[in-house]
Amino acid sequence: MTPRLEDARILMYSHDTFGLGHLRRCREIAHALVAAYRGLSVMIISGTTIAGAFDYRVRVDFVKIPSVIKLRNGEYQSMAQHTSLEDTLEMRRAIIRQTAQSFHPDIFITDKEPMGLHGEIEETLAFLKSQGTHLVLGLRDVMDAPELLGPEWARKDVLRKIETYYDRIWVYGPEGFHDPLAGLIVPEAVTARVRYTGFLRRAIPKMGTPAHRPADGYLLVTTGGGGDGADLFRAVFAAHRHDPGIGRTLAVLGPYLPARERAELLAEAETLPNVETIEFDNRLEELVAGASGVVGMGGYNTFCEILSFDRPALIVPRTQPRLEQAIRAERAAELGLVRMMPAEDTVDPAAFAAALRALPDAPRPSKSRAAAKAGFMALDGQAQIARDVGEWLMAPRQPALRAVQS
Known part of the structure; x- marks a missing residue:
């Protein structure tokens, strides 16, 4: 039988400034987790303008934060024409923090951007860590060339902050395909927290065929x-x-x-x-x-x-x-x-x-x-993630924390 986790909660952060990759990856993981564990609920914080255009399984929902778009030159701007980037980021920070405080997650999963867009989740990470929340950073199999990623992360002191906040780093690919941190000087404490999950398998949704799908071929x-x-x-x-x-x-x-x-x-x-x-x-x-x-x-x-x-x-x-x-x-x-x-x-x-x-x-x-x-074709990422989540959430915990805050 599918194991049951009573009132277990996972909060996911997807900064979503260019394309749909981050939200789609978070959604796949969320769907796999609620399928693996009854009673578990997942909330996704997303900045994409079309978060509501996707279907979500029961016990998966999303919170929309104001949208920011990444331009081709790497700079950012607010999607709201008459709102400055600074004001938009302040609103995003406030919504993220308030969501974390209200939702009381057992696990917080960050997609790709360790401190969020312009560091917008660092305050939330510090708060959740003080509450005993498991903090997880999920990285793509490939981040960027080290000569580009290294200076960017050094400027933002990212690796030290990863060591400070995160309990586990999931790499969404199989070991040996590519190391997303290759070429960087990574603290041993961070390396020890890395787990390669394997690629995330995709399946055909259990619903009708899209009306505009041509015949095969x-x-x-x-x-x-x-x-x-x-x-x-x-x-x-x-x-x-x-x-x-x-x-x-x-x-x-x-x-x-x-x-x-x-x-x-x-x-x-x-x-x-x-x-x-x-x-x-x-x-x-x-x-x-x-x-x-x-x-x-x-x-x-x-x-x-x-x-x-x-x-x-x-x-x-x-x-x-x-x-x-x-x-x-x-x-x-x-x-x-x-x-x-x-x-x-x-x-x-x-x-x-x-x-x-x-x-x-x-x-x-x-x-x-x-x-x-x-073993690169195993595509067992969701299963590995579900095992980690089960180990954390089924372990004995301090049940009074959420009751005191609620």
């Missing part, structure tokens, strides 16, 4: 949130114009694609008989599962979906403002899990068209002997 082009995906879509459309026989292609533009570029791409797609475009689908898993091949930029969630549904994939990673996608794509291509094409090569319509034509016949990730031998 299409190429799926996705850039996640789409904020910087216009160039890839333009390259795909140019390849179709060069070679109309590529076959059916479904392009998911993403909710953050700028309006002007969205209008241009929608107009161009109307002239291409084998190209269908949609702006967003909250069940992208089904679209990946039905595709004959996936073309993407190699973000964490897309990569997990490619592995989960065993789809041939062509990755065209971005290299600004971070090298995360390029590092992941290079490692995955080295293992034979995906094919990789630098963005500069896609500007040749003939070369890109040939790559798209060949994609459905490319080897699937499951054919990679090196990845299988290393």
